[in-house]
Amino acid sequence: QSALTQPASVSGSPGQSITISCTGTSSDVGAYDYVSWYQQHPGKAPKVMIYDVSDRPSGVSNRFSGSKSGNTASLTISGLQAEDEADYYCGSYRGGNTGVVFGGGTKLTVL
């Protein structure tokens, strides 16, 4: 079960927008509209930011948005704030008995 591919790091200045990509295959990201994104601050549990490709849970800022094209999903954070600095993981449903596969994680640095 290979992990989804994410960039190791991205950075941006406060107020800017950044996009984190998540590349999978036709068996996971490309097959289902069940991509989710998680934010994890150091020493804390992950928090879902986006689920089902582009749905935002109640309480999550609308600065966070998700999309998908083919086998690649993306998380965009607009109006970067210092508190957005964290690790971000994508996850994709794989169907059947294979459960979920995560990306390797992307460290977001707010300059």
Place this chain on the structure above:
Amino acid sequence: EVQLLESGGGLIQPGGSLRLSCEASGFAFSSYAMNWVRQAPGKGLEWVSGLSATGFGTFYADSVKGRFTISRDNSKNTLYLQMKTLSAEDTALYYCAKATSGYDSRAFDIWGQGTMVSVSS
């Protein structure tokens, strides 16, 4: 308050067994699939196992298949993970996570704080 509270982690010798528990509160536990996700020190997230709301659908990562068993007691709002034949590669923080659906694990909207499992002689 919606909460997941894991317990049962600890230091265990290679080849040993351990059972993790996750007590849920604040939501209809019996209506949702539940999962275990682990994170080795300094590493990323790895989905380990999932279980449907009814307990009849069980799913495992290849890395733990045949060694780990997931189960739940809906009368106690508790999820379990029985781990056997542990090795150093199983050393990780184990999170309990609630799925957004009742059967499969499309996304996880509630996470516990985790319980640490360390496998070492």
